Amino acid sequence: MALADWARIERVGDNGWAEIGARRIYILPTRYGLIYATLLFLMLLGAVNYGNNPAHLLTFLLAGLGSNGMYLTWRNLRGLEIQCAGAAPIFAGQPADFRVTLLSDGRERPAVQLAFADEPPSLVDVAADSRQAVGLTINDLPRGLHRPGRLTLSTPYPLGLFRAWCYVDVDTDILVYPKPGRSWLPPGEVHGNRDGGMSGDGNDDFAGLRRYQAGDPPAQIDWKSFARERGLNTRLFSDGASEPVWLNWSDAPGGDDEARLCSLTRAVLDAEAAGRHYGLQTPARSLAPGLGSTHRLACLRLLALYGKADA
Helix, strand or coil: CCHHHCEEEEEECCCCCECCCCHCCCCECCCHHCCCCCCCHHHHHHHHHHHCCHHHHHHHHHHHHHHHHHHHHHHCCCCCCEEEECCCEEEEECCCEEEEEEECCCCCEEEEEEEECCCEEEEEEEECCCCCEEEEECCCCCCCECCEEEEEECCCCCCCEEEEEEEEEECCCCCEECCCCCCCCCCCCCCCHHCCCCCCCCEEEEEEEEEECCCCCCCECCCHHHHHHCCCCCEEEECCCCCEEEEEHHHHHCCCCCHHHHHHHHHHHHHHHHHHEEEEECCCCCEEEEEEHHHHHHHHHHHHHHCCCCC
């Protein structure tokens, strides 16, 4: 059984903060510490065998140095405060950037390492009376709501002869949306009205700008924004007669549930970018037509949690 399975674990409170307690820290010698202890043992044997007092003095002096280093290694973690701010929602296949803040008291905390299991660690020096933000990368998260698990804080400071560590149980969830699939047109939509009732003929009311797409008429390119270094944009005009588009589960292309979720994710992003009011319908739940970041996030969350226990 692994040590992490029965070790004392620090819990994050409701406010996201946790303080590393003295009884939550474990410490063991590193490889260099074992070599150091072996050399001290050999020096002690030689001093005893030859009755050499200076050799005894040197041996006990180095042993005291190692003992003091062990205490300083343990002390480097004791009392350190940590806040788990979490990570912004991502799409499947993207790395999550989990944000952690370390707060030190009146002393410096050099060489503090943070890492989730099987993920690359981050090494940080925390100055006295300061907050240090750290970003931890979490890879290969599938669609759904995930908890990153146990966060390990460790340090070899100051001599590298010992490694002290503790575990923090992180309960901040990471939301992972389905990976967007290929663009497609729901039934009832035509290519000429793909921008959600916003045509480009210039005969109706101006409705806004969107990023230039291959095939857009050159006459509708907004050269003024291009001259202002805002990128290449296309002017959109509304005919005032567009109806909300429904993104239905049964209409989405794909051979299985995951493929349909990817297709619907792409349809949500395309409809939002085009400024078209859209609704979402799945076998589990439906969302009325809407537009804007709040509606977009609600639709993406519904797709992310489809078929999950947290939905």
